Amino acid sequence: MRVETEPGKVLIARKNAVLRTGTSVIRADEITYDHTTRMAEARGNVRLVMGGLVGFAEHVTVDLRQRSLTAENASGGGAAFVQKENVTPEELGALETTEQLAKAGRNTFSFTTKGFRFQEDGAYVLEESSFTPCDCDVLKPSWRISTRGAELKPGESATLTVPAVHVYGVPVLLLPWLYLPLAERASGLLMPEITGSGLSGFQLDQPLFLTLGRSYDLTLAPGYAFGNDPADPTLGSLGVKGPRLSTEFRYAPAATIDGRMWLQLIYDLKPERDPIDPNVLAPGAQRRGPRSWGLWEHRQNLGNGFFGRADVKLYSDGFLFADTTNNSGFARSYYYVPSTATVYHRGQDDYAGLALAYRQDIRWGYPLFGDAPRPPVFQELPTLRYALPTVPLFGPVTGGVELELLPAVTAGRAAGGRGHGWGLLARAAGCGWHPGQRPPGSGRAPGPHPPGRDAARECHLRSGRRAAAHPLPGGAREHLPAGGGADDEPPRLRDGGRVPGHGAVEGVRRGSHRDPSQHQALGGAARGAARLRPARPPGL
Incomplete structure (x- = not known):
């Protein structure tokens, strides 16, 4: 009513x-x-x-x-x-x-x-x-x-x-x-960030979030790292101490574009170290002064099946990576920090891409830019890659093909200058049915199965590489063997580093030598000899 x-x-x-x-x-x-x-x-x-x-x-x-x-x-x-x-x-x-x-x-x-x-x-x-x-x-x-x-x-x-x-x-x-x-996007102070680590001690940051329209925002976070002093003040140590400013800029101007840029500026009050050994102070050591590191991540859909991607990470000096990574033992056991950029086309039945990679040497404390006598770093220049995924061929047999055209150079101011060359890498994979044989890793006893058992599927990897030789400083030449290593071994680049995508930090375990010139003289021959081990024949 x-x-x-x-x-x-x-x-x-x-x-x-x-x-x-x-x-x-x-x-x-x-x-x-x-x-x-x-x-x-x-x-x-x-x-x-x-x-x-x-x-x-x-x-x-x-x-x-x-x-x-x-x-x-x-x-x-x-x-x-x-x-x-x-x-x-x-x-x-x-x-x-x-x-x-x-x-x-x-x-x-x-x-x-x-x-x-x-x-x-x-x-x-x-x-x-x-x-x-x-x-x-x-x-x-x-x-x-x-x-x-x-x-x-x-x-x-x-x-x-x-x-x-x-x-x-x-x-x-x-x-x-x-x-x-309470708004979806509102400027204002965020909760203070209080952290601590064995490297830089107690750390305090106060973020300020700023909206720059619907598609952009900026976060500024001034802070201070109180640092940890070494037991012996005459020795160098990892970690940072002093004021810092972290900035993060995020953007998404369209549904097909997004990314972020992050930069941290530090005024390090700790004493400067010898660029060869972080445990030794530099002669007449002063404060380390201004240092910085940053990253850029970008994703974009270019249309018609084309995509672009960039992942860039750089440090102002080689020691800063270990100074800001809590697991310093892990940090000092690797050589390089990679940065990559890729433009690729992904179709229903194939993939084609152009990739560029840069690796920053973090073995030594030299600045990113300058004329320091650092050892050479093997860089991958633009790489063309084309791949056909595994598809049915005939009957129970499937297969796929992958081709890479790899120009490469070594860059550095060490004796021997710069070398370059081209390599073509080809891979082929095939799978088939083999009645009466167990699949690898199935846990069954080896040998033929009793009659009536379902056929087991077994795949073989066939890897063939055209031999390529690349000049190295000092007259050494680096050879690509025509076969692969162990199945559980990660893919390796020609200088011993891991292929991008197999870890955020590339490299191999660090040797006992400390002198860059000694590394330049011994490293090429030693690593080249290791790569000349006989290759295991491909599966047939």
């Missing part, structure tokens, strides 16, 4: 009562409304909708003149309210049950309180309350923030007075004041 209110009348509705005014709807077992005072009181299974705000209570009193509300649950505590998005007020007003309202749209935040006032600008001013800024269970959230007072601006921010963070009812953090952005 629909009843229009009149001045001087008090209306009482029972059994599935509904009160509507504008976009606000109250449903309850009983509703009383005084037209003169413009006050409404609802009792029993109360469901409240006010624009995008939904409430659940046992008793609610609404003063439309003062724009205030008081509410209680069945046990006398604060009632539960939740702010919705991705659903219109009209759609919310049409829902009748608690379950329907709880599941509608998306929850941006929820709170429990015994009373609040709603402002002209749409903000809510809460009394003592409990606040949860997430899409969580409305009635039983796993965590919450209790506060003595709060101002909530839907889609903008929440300002909390004396907040305490509770996880499963246990208080874990108490603050005098807290500001939380």
Whole structure:
């Protein structure tokens, strides 16, 4: 039944009562409304909708003149309210049950309180309350923030007075004041980052997040690393100490483009080390001064099956990688940090790509740019690659082909200068059925199977390489054998490093020598001899 209110009348509705005014709807077992005072009181299974705000209570009193509300649950505590998005007020007003309202749209935040006032600008001013800024269970959230007072601006921010963070009812953090952005993208201070490591000791950073439109954002994080001093001050040590600034720029201007650039600037207060040995101080060691490292990650869909990708990571000097990597033993056992860029076409039945790789030498503490007499580094220049995946050939036989055209040079200022050459690498793979023979690694005893057993599938890798020779400094030449190594051995580049994609840091275990000139004289011959071991014949 629909009843229009009149001045001087008090209306009482029972059994599935509904009160509507504008976009606000109250449903309850009983509703009383005084037209003169413009006050409404609802009792029993109360469901409240006010624009995008939904409430659940046992008793609610609404003063439309003062724009205030008081509410209680069945046990006398604060009632539960939740702010919705991705659903219109009209759609919310049409829902009748608690379950329907709880599941509608998306929850941006929820709170429990015994009373609040709603402002002209749409903000809510809460009394003592409990606040949860997430899409969580409305009635039983796993965590919450209790506060003595709060101002909530839907889609903008929440300002909390004396907040305490509770996880499963246990208080874990108490603050005098807290500001939380509620918008999908809002500028502001993030939580401080407190870390520690055996290299750089206690570290503190304070991030500041800045939105630069819908498709760009920037994070600035000034901080300080307090460092760890070595037991013997006359020796060098890993790690950094001093002020620093970390920056991260993220972008996604289109659905087909995204990436980020990250840069950290450090003013290192630790003493400078000998570039050959990080455990030895440089003569007349001064402070290490400004240092930096950064990365660039870019992904792009170029259309028509073409894609582009770049992964670049550079350090201002070779020792900085170990100074900022917690597992320093791991850090100092590798030679290179790779950077790669690729443009490729991926079809349904083939792959073609052009790749460029650069590897930074982190064995020594020389700067990235300069004329230091560092050993040569074997670099891969643009590599053309074409591959046909394994496809059915005839009967039970399948096969695939992969071709790579590899120009390569060694670069460095060591004696011997620079060498270059070209190599063609070809691989072919085939698989077939061999009745009566067990598959490798199946755990069965070797030998033929009894009659009637299903045929076992066995694959063989056939690898053929055209021999290529590349000049090395000092007259040594590096040879490519015409076969592969052990099956469990990762692919190797011609200088002993691992193929990109087999680890973020490339290289082989470090030798005992420390002198770069000695490395240049011995390294080429020693590694070349290791690569000339007889190759295992391909499977037939």
